[in-house]
Amino acid sequence: MKFQIKHEIKGRMRVHMAQKRMTFAQADTLLYYLHSFKYVTSVQVRERTGDAIICYVGDREAIIDRLRKFHYEDVEMPEGLIENSGRKVNQEYQDKLVYKVLFHYARKFLLPYPLRVCYTGLTSIKYIKEGLQTLAAQKIEVPVLDATAISISMLRGDFNTAGSVMFLLGIGELLGEWTHKKSVDDLARTMSLNVSKVWLKTEDQEILVPVSDIKEGDQVIVHMGNVIPFDGLVTDGEAMINQASLTGESVPVRKTVESSVYAGTVVEEGEVTVRVKEVGGSSRFEKIVTMIEESEKLKSASEGRAEHLADRLVPYTLAGTGLVYLFTRNVTKALSVLMVDFSCALKLAMPISVLSAIREASLYNITVKGGKYLEAIAEADTIVFDKTGTLTKAEPTVAKVVSFNGQSTDELLRIAACLEEHFPHSMAKAVVDAAEQRNLAHEEMHTKVEYIVAHGISTSINGKRAIIGSHHFVFEDENCRIPEGMQQQFDELPKEYSHLYLAIEGELAAVICVEDPLREEAEAVVNSLKKAGISKVVMMTGDSERTARAIAKRVGVDEYYSEVLPEDKVGYVEKEKEKGRKVIMIGDGINDSPALSAANVGIAIRDGAEIAKEIADITIGADNLYQIVTLKLLSDSLMKRIHKNYRTIVGFNTGLIVLGVGGILQPATSALLHNASTLLIGLKSMQNLLTD
Known part of the structure; x- marks a missing residue:
């Protein structure tokens, strides 16, 4: 595809794609295409301008060649990535924010005063209604405070102050809603399925096939420890299914023939054959979003404390307003207390801080x-x-295979791979990969495979019992023996490797030496x-x-x-x-x-x-343990930000109240400074923690 390099420094270039308009889907396709290239470290694609900012290591020409070969229609996108990318949500809220600011100031400077009064009165109905509903529920919380401040301002004829308060409250609500929705969607996307291959049941065997080959009505076999890739009905087997990702249930649920199972749940024990009911994955994304929205998992203890503290402070703010009026008989000074409260900032800043930290963690593949x-x-x-x-x-490798029964090492490795490919573990993957590298193809030649957690695997091959696993499993639990005359060879096994033991009919057949660097x-x-x-x-x-x-x-x-x-x-x-x-x-x-x-x-x-x-x-991620250190630093920085927000909110708003009661600040000014500070703290809380 044609493109133009607009700006470039070492390891970074900004390119403009030669097209009139870039859609959301095209932007996500280009982002995925570039991100999947091994030399690219980060990418930003801006659909409004049609630009891509690419950071990379290595050969510049490789990046240019990658761009030249790019065509939207040639990129095979993972299921659900475009539909749930979040790009449309971001633009929607950006537009809402811009329109809200423009409309507020256009109305303020262009509308005649009587029309502004009417508009302010109509807008206030929402906040006053929320305040009355809160009172009707016998609660004195933040909506009561907002409604009181707006109502008193309008009763005094100060419609500018009432309008400013509602405008800033609306901005805060919009920012909170945007951050929350984006963070929840980001989290849901990372929790969505990432299954590339499944075991398809045919008339006489299991075949490992790509997910894209599966059609409605096909039967797939799901072994213990694996995710169920599709919604469907159990046709064979019995299993305990962990459904926490969809229902929040902590206890696994027993599923037998004719039971319904759902994509994204996991087989904890047993094995089931599932007839596929629905191939599409968009419904799962929506289910996860709903689960997260309804779950308390998103709430940290700090968020909970902030919300409870915010609500508990409301009666004290109202009482303070009454006391100031009682002692001074000055409505202006009393309003200065009412216009300033701690609750708005506490309720806005804490959740935004936490959700932004979750979003930032995802940037580091966490x-x-x-x-x-x-x-x-x-x-x-x-x-x-x-x-x-x-x-x-994460990717150990097979260093050597030692035969103990006279069979060739290739044949023994083929048997081991045939068993190990059914279960997800790095050691098992090493055996399967080694067989593939030696082109040791095989058909399923065993009966049902049984996985014994932390021990190994057992099955029957051509009527003979075969097991593979740890020393403890093979020699102590199963009482297998070393063939006669092979003890010395067994004692001389290289000690620098981890060992997997393969036994057939109670006798050691092979030891697979795995390098686990x-x-x-x-x-x-x-x-x-x-x-x-x-x-x-x-x-x-x-x-x-x-x-x-x-x-x-x-x-x-x-x-x-x-x-x-x-x-x-x-x-x-x-x-x-x-x-x-x-x-x-x-x-x-x-x-x-x-x-x-x-x-x-x-x-x-x-x-x-x-x-x-x-x-x-x-x-x-599997490629870098430093992510654990990043996670620790991110968490520590989040707690520091939360504590800093507490101190800032309490200190600044206390100062505003003192200045208001002292007659130095007018209520309108106090309200403006209070809401502006709340907005600034919210915006600050959205910034990345590890670049502060």
Whole structure:
């Protein structure tokens, strides 16, 4: 496509696309296309001007070549991305804000005074009605205060002050509504499905196919730990389904044949075959938005305190107004108190601060499911890491396969991949990827696969029982044996690798040596977390004592625990909480899910098991552990902003009241300064925290 470079510095260019008008859909398509290029670090696309601002690393010519090859119709967009991008909402509220300001000042300077009075009177009906309804409910809250201030101003004939108060209240409402809607939509988008492939049931086997190939009426098989990709009806199997993402239920629900299941819910236990009822994903987005709107998850304790404090202050403001009039008999001075209250700013600034922080977190590829989790991160003093896929790289690799039964290593790896591909874990993915790299294609040759959490997998191949998993599972739980004459080979297995054991008919068939390299940034992240206020860093793993000890020493954790089961992780988290400590748990596997749920804050790795992401309160990307440090700094900065807002609101408004009672400021001036300060604090609260 044709474009023009309008401005350029090293690592950044602004280009103008050669077209008359850019639609919202085209802007989102261009944004997705550029963002998916490996050299691009950030992109902004402005549909009004048709410009794109691209920040990149590496070769400039690669970016230009990428732009030359761009055509809107050639880009395959993920389902629901354009429909729910939020671009239309942003323009809608920007236009509303501009029109509101222009209309206010045009009316003020162009309308004759009698018409302005009529307009102010009509506009006031809304606020007076809300105040009366609040009183009728036997409450004295913010709407009562607003209605009183507007009513008294108009009774005194001061229609300019009444109009200014309503204008600034309207601006505040608009900004609050805009920020809230954008933050909720951003959160809903990150919680939406990201399933690329599913298991399609055919007459004689399961086939892994792209989601786009699935049609209404197809049957898909969903294994334990995986997300259900479509609304549908269970035709086979039985499972416990976690529906928290749609219903908020914390307890999983049993589903059997003929039960309805919904896209986005997760199989905690069991396995089901689902007949697809609806392929489209837009309805799920709307369901998630509704769930978030109705849920208390968005509310942090600070927001709750701000709302309650704001409402509790209203009677004192009204009483103060009455007392000033009683002692001074001066309506002007009494109105100076009424025109200034703490509640508007408190109710506007705190939610905006929290929602803006959630939005900012998404810029760093961090999904936060509610404001209270940011507050919990700020208060946390203990952090527990799972090892595999968390402190170690999310993509371990198979280093070698050692045969113990005389079969070829390729055949043994093919069998292992056939079992492991059904379950989401970084070790399993390493086996499947190794088989693909060696072009070891296979058909489903086993019976139903059973996954034993934190242990391994069992099934039957050609009538023979086959298992794959940990040393504990294979040799202690299943009592498998090492073939005669192979003990020395077993003892000489390379100790620098993690080991997966494959046994057939009770006898060890192969050991798959998996290289699980430590993340380069792991040690620096642990040190940074300690500097940021985390006093205790713990590592827990199902791996051997030998491997755990080596990793713990390199990373610099305070404590480590090896060969742990899911219940051991939960027990440790609960024990720490009983001591009064605030605990963060970070993991990526099905076996981490109970501990993620038990912790004050559960953080899941985005490439991990679906059930872990479902249960977790926060999700981070798989490519950089520094996001945990960013999250801690963001949370700390949010709490500092909230406390600063408290001090500013109380200090400034107290000063206005004193100046008003002293006769230095007129009510109209007090109202203007109060509402302007509320607006400025709200705008300040929308700014990014980590660039202050």
